[in-house]
Amino acid sequence: MPMQSTTFPNRSPSPAWPGPALYDALARRLLLWKFGVQGRVCAEASLEQALTAAADDARFLGPAAGMGFWMWQQRPTSPDLLETFLSLERLTPFLPGHARTALQGMLRLKTLLASLDAAWQTGWEAGDLSRCREVLRTRPLPPPLAGLALRLQAQTLLYDDATAAMDLLAQLDRRQDAAPLFAGWIAVARAFLLRQTGDHAAAAQALRPAWQAMPWHVNLACSLHDLLFLPRACGATAQTLAMSRRTVICLYTWNKARPLAQALDALARSDLGEARVLLLDNGSADATPAVLEDYARRAPHPVDILTLPVNIGAPAARNWLLAQPGVAAAQWVAFLDDDAIVPPHWLWALLETAARHPQAGAVGCQIVGPHAPFPLQAADFHLLPPALCPSGFVDLRERLHILDNGLGEPALGLFDHERPAATVTGCCHLLTRPALDAGGGFDLTFSPSQFDDAARDLRSALAGFPAVCAGHLRVRHLQHSSLSQARTPFQEARIRANKAAMEGLFSDEEAGQLAAMDSARTLEDLARKLNRLGEVE
Template sequence: MSPERPSRLWAALPRPVRILAARGSTGRDHLAALAGECLAQAGVSTASERCRLAVMGRDILAAAWCAEPLSGDLGLLLSGLRGPDLPAPPEALRPVLAALPRHWRVPHGDDPWHGRVRSEAREALPGLMSREPENLYWKAQAWNVSWPMADWSLAEAALAQAQWPRPLAPLRLHAQALLRLAQNRAEESLALLEALGEFFPGGAPNLRAECLLRLGRVEEAAILLAEAVLSAPWRTSELLRLDDILRGVDRLCSPVPGSAAILLYTWNKARELDETLASLAASDMHDAGVWVLDNGSSDATPEVIERWRGVFAERLTSLRLPVNVGAPAARNWLLSLPEVRRREFLVFLDDDVSLPHDWLGRLGAAAALAPRAQVWGCRVVDEANPLVAQSVDYTPLAPRPPHEQSLLMHLPSMHLRQPDFGQFSYLRPCVSVTGCCHMLRSAAIDAVGGFDIRFSPSQYDDLERDLRVFLSGGGVAYQGHLCVRHKRRSGMAAERSPVEIACAGANLRKLEAKHGEEGLARISREGEELLERDMAERFARLDAMTEVG
């Protein structure tokens, strides 16, 4: 273990590096950006710091490659790093780096591969891999298509040994470890990772820890995570998990500290609503009441609600509107009910979710651990494939100048391009959480207001209200230890109509116009400061642990 305090190692990082690292240390693109910032800071640092930051940047780039081992472009970037402050790459990497240029060929922009939708790509990839069996590019595309679809036959075909370039065997071994973990075969994944050792600098402590946790070897996982953070203070995702494990946050459930109302609104999703209410009835609701608003459905929704009234009895209250008033107005309608507002905590649920038994207890634990917050949310994954994280915690990135992109609002998206292997299972403050399952403090609603009906029929009304909560000094907390499954696919696996895409884009424009560039910059700046403070507190607790150890 390092003789230097972990908090000092963290504080010694240049602030631009800390700002990015405070968001997390996971995901190919985010890690590549973090590596770039480290290398940029090395170029303007003192001679004594230059080498340390350059090596750190190289190691972070290697971690990005570790996150997507079939992405040869990251390996080529790594092999291209040169300079007097950089020692030679680790010996284990050198043969792979030397062979990589012969096995990574990207098709030209006019190649018909470009522009294919996911289903078309799935059909084309077996033939493309057979045509160029030693081109790692097609294997990388196969992995990126296969895991969001849980299409393991395609992934297995990409990793078939008969079609694998021999010099790149370590990349195949690591990709197999990812595949086995995705298939929930943790013991096999761990064996593969142990066989690979530290081929990538620092190894893959996040993946190995996840395997150990799934196998019930919690103490070993905590030791591994601690060693990773102490040797590399930029490993903040590992610290988030470690800190919650050591404090028992990952296991904590408690009743919501006050009376609660569970609120749903729905429109023409009778089957999904039926499944959602079944999930709710099977969960531990404590003493919460349920209110369901039918937004003028023309399907079997009224019959579904009436049937569940017989199950919930007096705990369920139903309302029916003659027309669909949209999500913001439906939420406000429910908030206006006197019997709802008498409850201290109000939980909104989408009508197409699947809840774990302890979901309300997890929100209760979040309320106990973040008592000053006004909003609490959770991690949301696809019902069809829980590896696909739809929503985690959001702290907007700094607005980009209008000439650099069409939109000012820039939400972090590191969760979208990687399987959820537990790296978002933590509790921490943030700027916004998903409206799919979130809890509000009733007493704070009048001060901030309800949901803006200008964001009808849906999209970003929950985000916009969270921004108002944050700007008013209220807290928002993300409870990543609560995982809710959402029946509607999102993110990379989403299939949205042109009308839905246009509506979402228009509402994002409205949000930007409402808060303006200065308001969005303030949100980003204060959000970054919030994440930094939280991370500093976690490093301080790690100080105490290492002193005791």
């Protein structure tokens, strides 16, 4: 679908919005905007491009100031983000006078803020919430920062004490030195907590004012749309139960007995309907065989175990599983990593999405770290236009630039939506039989691992079966993937070699076609969701 044929809403989501035509302008001038505005890469690129566009189109000043405000709300200890926002807000004032005065007062404490930011971020980025609480306990903040202290305290409670977090959010709402400063974050955090209880209607009600205040926020729009309109069952439906009869779950492993045991414990607690489980021991020399046998004895669903004498690598292991008679006859094949911790409803979430998207070749999900704040590892990966990015290789023209959308973002519900993707992670994904028949399995070029799942997804998309990300499914991953796993120069070189190998599998024409297809699908999906939201405003 060409960009010029995309139709954005005829109604504005809020009186402050300069007009629906600005959506089209954002799509044309902000090259990453349609993919989202969460995460450092997308946020910084969108803000920079909005400011560039504002030089000849004043309509972009509002979104630029809003982006700066939202970036600061997420990291309110940063004096640099605060200073950037205040400079933008001077160009297009929208804050109440007392809120602006409060922020200016905070900025006068710039040295104190910088010290607080360094200590806070050290704990937060390490996922050490107790360290963050210790920072607040040992660094009493002066009265101008009292609202900030309460806001930070609420952030530490989001993942382990929902009741206390809700109480603090209510307190923030009642404070004049906090409510207008953190309104967007408060709404998003409240919606996140409500979503965890399964109350999607209340979560949508909490999220709607945040989107009305930030109508340029793609992630907010997509998340609100899905809360309002996407039917999601907590268990099996008649349709997905029937689908489970033709589903096989495959897992291969090699010398990872301890994380494997945790992954299989979670799998044993899953409701799999009538799906079967097929496990492959890829030549392990540790306690893996005993872990697999123990799981097979106690699992409440049918389990088969295959054993190979040597490690044949990830692509060959996946193909070996796909070649088994029971798998070859299945309509849907789910692959799980041996360190993926799935929630009980995971299979139903993937099958529901597959049912909504019968042309999908792969259905992936949101992959997060194992501990709070559950930083994002993978969601809907996208392709950037080849001409937009420089090559990462000295002697190779790189054309397949994969956008790590939102990498490292804490779980806050802003990737909990269903979206098209160029590729999804193989940590937990569902493949469809028509796509496997059309695009084939996994390329042995990528042995022992890395990029075999991405290459398969791209080949499947060219065959007419593109990927979809079921972002409302969140799976914890005990390790990380891709370059984040590299611990030595040799490991990094091997991963980069596989990336170079993937470049060689696709022609210039195919690389351009894949990027254009991904862009068009993503933009069309966004326009549809914004139009649907416009109908209820």
